[in-house]
Amino acid sequence: MGRFEGRVVAITGAARGIGLSAAERFAAEGASVAVIDLDGSAAAEAAGSLPLTEGARAIGIGADVASSPDVDKAVARTVDELGGIHVLMNNAGITRDNLLFKMSEDDWDQVMDVHLKGAFLMTRAVQAHFVAQRHGKVVNLSSISALGNRGQANYAAAKMGVQGLTRTLAIELGPFGVNVNAIAPGFIATEMTDATAARLGLTVEEFREGVASSNPIGRVGGPADIAAAAAFLASDEASYITGQTLYVDGGQTVA
Incomplete structure (x- = not known):
């Protein structure tokens, strides 16, 4: 029996990269999964590829996490078609890197909207369900860039904002049986980091060799490393952990 048998997990930005790896991990452990992504066709394709266990289902949903109507529809569809919602993973993200004097207002706004506003809107939409059932898990994606990174003023600010949001929601929702935690990945080999x-x-x-040589473990991370951390934080085994940010970075921030 999987840890998430009978549970429904919604993951944003799940058509590729970390989000898809997490969807695969949750599905392999028995969950039904809502793959939510800006690209609806990619979301549907990803949902169809998941290693579902007997009785579990998966759906792909196209949605802009920075749009309140889109978010509300995505959550409503998840509940209606999969029979509920128990875990939310706020993973959707973009980069618009540049030095401050070159960074446009649009660069700033887009990154804030997807990472921070998206996490706010999605969590606000699911919390009513979580509170009513007095159970729920929220896993937010931060980053070691929250500690500061040249050329990423927008991304760093958004990712540190995610940590503040995580701590505050843990305080507000804890009395209702809801755990809220964050993961701060280090370098993870994905299409996004390849673009960097x-x-x-x-x-x-x-690029990957340079990063690997700078951390104690001596390798870059993979999406599966983050998926494993997310599965733990969303499990009943982590029921006494809330408001925390887990750095999954191969020791990069302590080297």
Whole structure:
């Protein structure tokens, strides 16, 4: 019996990368999964690829997490089609990196909207269900960039904001049986970080080797590393953990 048998998990930005890996992990452990992504066709394709266990289901939902109507519809559809909602993973994210003097207002707003406003809107939409059933798990995605990173004023501010949101929601929702935690990944090999390599004029291999050499474990992380942490924080085994940010970074922030 899987840890998430009979549970419904909604994951934003889940058509690829960390979100897809998490969807695969939750599905393998028995969950029904709502794959939510801005790209609805990619979400549907990802949902169809999940390793579902007997009795579990998956759906793909196209939604802009920065749009309140989209969010409300996505949550309503998840509940209606999958029979409830028990876990929310706020994973959707974008980068619009630039030095401050080159960063546009639109660069700032888009990153804030997807990462921070998106987490706010999604959690607000699910909390009514969580409070009514007196059970729920929220896992937010922060980043080690929250500690500051050149060229990422928007991203760093949004990701530190996610940590503040996590702590506050843990206080507000804890009395209703809801745990709220965050994961702060270090370098994770995804399409997003590959795009950063290109922006810096490096090959993917050069970029990954440089990062790997700077952390104690000596390798870059993979989406499965974050999926494993998310599955733990969303499980009953983590019922006494809330308001925390778990750094999953190969020791990069302590090196």
